Amino acid sequence: MYLKRIALAVLMLLIFTGISSAADEFQYEEIWVHQGVFDLADGDRASAEKYTVKVHEINKEDEGYSATLLLYIDGEFRKSFFADDSLNNEYVHEKDLKVKTLSIDPAKVTLELYLHEYELVWIPSESQKLAVEETAETDNAVIKLLNVSDSIATLEVTTDDKTRVDEYETNDYRKYSDEIMARVTYIDMVNQEINLQVYHPGKPEFKVQINDLEEDYSPNHPASFEIYLKNIGTIPARGITITTSASNGQIEPESYDLAMLDTLKIYRVPISLTLPETPVEENIKIDVNVDGYDYRGNNYRNTTTVQTKVQPYILIEKTIDTHLMEDEDRTRRRIIVDMVVYNNASIGHEVTIQDPLPSGFRPLVIDSTDWTMFIGAGRSETIQYKAIPMVAGTYDLGPAVASWYSQGETYSVLSDGAAVTIDVEGALLEIEKEVSLSDILTGEEVDITVTITNSGTVDVEGSLAEKIPEGFRFVSGENTWEGTLEGGDKKQLSYTLLAQEEVIIDLPPAIVSYTDEDGLEGDFRSNVVKLYVYSLGTPDKTIESEDIDTNSEPVSRAEHATFLLSSFATIAGVLSIIPLIAYYYIRRSH
Template sequence: MLLKDESICSKGRATIDTLNGIFKRYEPHKKWLMYLKRIALAILMVLFLTGISSAADEFQYEEIWVHQGVFDLATGDRASAEKYTVKLHEINEEEDGFSATLLLYVDGEFQKSFFADDSLNNEFVHDKDLTVRTLSIDRTKVTLELYLHEYELVWIPSESRKLAVEDTTQVDNAIIKLLNVSDTIATIKVTIDGKTYVDEYETNAYKKYSDEILLRVRYIDRDSKEINLQPYQPGEPDFKIEINALGDQYSPNMPASFEIYLKNTGTIPARGITVTASSSSVQLDPVSYELAMLDTLKIHKIPVNLTLPETPEKENIVIDVNVDGYAYKGNNYQNSTTAQTIVEPYISIEKTIDTHLLTEEDKTKRKIIVEMVVYNNASIGHEVNIHDPIPSTFMPIGIESADWTVFIGAGRSENIRYKALPTVAGTYELGPAVASWYSQGETYDVVSDGAAVTIDVEGALLEVEKDVSLSDIYTGEEVDVTVTITNIGLIDVEVSFTEEIPAGFKFISGEKGWEGPLEAGDEKRLTYKVLAQEEGIIDLPPTMVSYTDEDDIQGTFRSNVEKLYVYSLEPAEINMESENIKNDNEPLSRGGHASFLLSAFATIAGILSIVPLIAYFYIRRSH
């Protein structure tokens, strides 16, 4: 039998009939009455649909047995569902298997005992409110599941369909066809699981065809012969799970925690929920959490504490969280998530560099201040070596070097502070400091956090390079010498230099000296020629470049040393070598050509005459 809201339908028809009678009485005023009729019909339609939607809520709920979970009970163990508790009293071994005696408690008070096995007597019902279903029994345990009788939302609307006569639609394994629309009646054929049903629907009528599908006709349009069909299907829970408030990194033996965020994003409540957290590297508390029910769109948060490992090396920590729950039918639903964090080594080092003194007007006061803090987060003390790799042109003040060895107690730290004076202008990159220590036969080290610090030291800084066009030459040959001066400092300077020509060479041409201004970033290049006059290995001395900066501070920069290898050849050797080359390249005469051709012909003829003789001896030998 199809169900519908009769009161709404009958009221709607009576009101429409009354209005039609009024409209006939005032038929001369058709134009205005037509507008009034449309407004009245619109109001009635709104009221009509409102009545339908309110009635629809009722049939979406059903009295059902709601699954409370699956339990493994050893003797003396208990399983609970709200006010009910089931306790395993004993397991009995019989000829055809095992049976069990269980005890039932309500609100903590004993009510009765009952017998169970995993065959005919596997289901026990108490007051039509609790069902205990035994799944299996062996020597050590009983596996059972509990159900409670409740009135709960079951049917959830899916996408509505608009059907004309002879149209067909499918919802899961149900095929639905609109056969006919006659006035206020729609005839629908439903085929499901090999069975066919033909039913007549009025507006707002509904019918349940199986545990998986229910249909309702929301509206019948008798003019266009169409209906609006609303399918309903059982709802499902769905879990959204996240790991929140977990830090990117932690130090050993420091407090750490995170939060499990659980939300039911499904359409019906989830029950018998178990949340488990695990990690191969850290201890978690709690590792398991149970929740009886989580309603639709409800959120539950679970705080979890971590006990971090004490490690000498950086360790990546993976945390897995799983949620497992059930719908009212006992269908299982799961989800999981993973998050990662890092546990730093128990020895760590921090380094900061203060450069504000580099702007002092008095260049003798320009220095950097370095501060380092070394932490020992281990449960025992350690001897730690600290090395700060400052540039070689920075001179530490008051200390011999930027290296220290200190003993740091458990859970304590050591502060180191020193100053360094830059002695040469330029741009420098100050890298991280390094702390190293020895533990259980291994040496470990860590570097301070943060990127390298780049600082500019003001002052004159020249780069002087000397190059030669040839390094291996003969006496009497010329060689080009090039001097390049580049101002790689941050200030302008006045530069002067004069090249020194070593013994064994003679200046030929070009510039061997220069004087003038050289701005920051500019370069000056000069080239001159010298003539090699004596053999030997001769060093071209470094170019000495003098400068004067804006503060009348003077200094000198020098270039590299170039080494030249000078060789000497005697005149007789040169003439003999030239004669040999001439003889080797002299062409043959006409007589020489004839002699060469005759000797070649004789050689070929001799070879050809031997071939028949070799063939004769080969044939004879084979016979």
């Protein structure tokens, strides 16, 4: 059955490579098939199918060490034999088992085991035509057609620096080394050409991949994947070891042994993965290495690497239901927010959840969208609330944040998949407050301008009443308003105040109260403007002075500047006289 499978595989290979003939008998050979290398201490065993070799004892010799080995067949003791690593380093049992001793030391014996098989060895390459005096080159041979005479073709084959000349009839073949065999499949006497087929020993080749691994996992949740291994080579692979490792977490099994994988056969290994319990998202790299041999003990390897990630043990999921925002009755329009907070850790944690709303929204029933709760190990908590839009505009509702404290560190995670953009119809008033001067003197006037713009989608009835701040007197203008403002319209008010005392003041925001078409009420506020009022002050006088004019006008900005210039000129004149007085005093001293 085994040979039939091999023959079928080779037949398929030949079909795919354009070669019409099936595998011939000469492609098979009786070979010693490598079963593996084993390091054995006293009492250790190595097995190859029905045979088991056991180390009985290691002996000290004059020139090194020897060992007594025991042979078991199907678990029954058959015989013992002597081995060393020189003349007696190879033992053959009934032309079926070969034990080769590689080395012996006081602690162990290193053995290679081989089994005798009749197996496909030689795999053809693509056929090629060769005329007289032409050559064909391979990795390890040069083949030249010397002559075609009658039904005989003469070939010169050079390999390993040795040259042979052989005569071939149709379908003759010659083996020139363990690495190359030549065959003449057709002789064309008219055109002096031949069809040359070159054969090389087959090789196993591993295709390895990881299947069914998800992109991410929650900690303490079961995770698994499958190792897919296929021999896409031309001969069976033997002594296969599959090893897996993860950058973090626990893999089971870490190693798996497979005696043989036939050509085009597939083997699958299920793997379980225990993920770490981590407060932050962590990438997990998984490596799979495959190591095997051909029948001669040549080593073949392949590897693959994939990556998954483990989520933090605290997770938060958030969904936003916006279907009520399409309700015809604008007074019913609102969003519904659902959040589930998971604790996948092995202990409980106190978690703070913050779900900030845009300034144009306010929550219903609750005062804020912040919560603090204790969530037990492996448990979850659910939060639901509603919020209504207060102001027209386009709003981005972002993720919620869950934060917690653990082992001296504070951690936080964002909710998944909750970014929503909402267009809200309704009132939106933009109010800007400006002053003509930000620095004035007492007794000076300042102009206040308030601009109201309806940037919303509905008309509003609005009103404004500006309060006169303490330390100022209303002079003129319009500081109150009441009326209708249609969408896109603008209203501007201006009024003048007189500064009566020195002060640094934040002028209060202009507040416009409104009622929209659906009877919804609210207010909008302007920016805050800072105003600086300075006083020049008055000179000190005695109480007896009769010249105090309490009704004198305040000093203007121009008069203030003139006073400063005259003071500076007086001081400069005094300073310029000082050197002359000093000079005059020195002259008199002499």
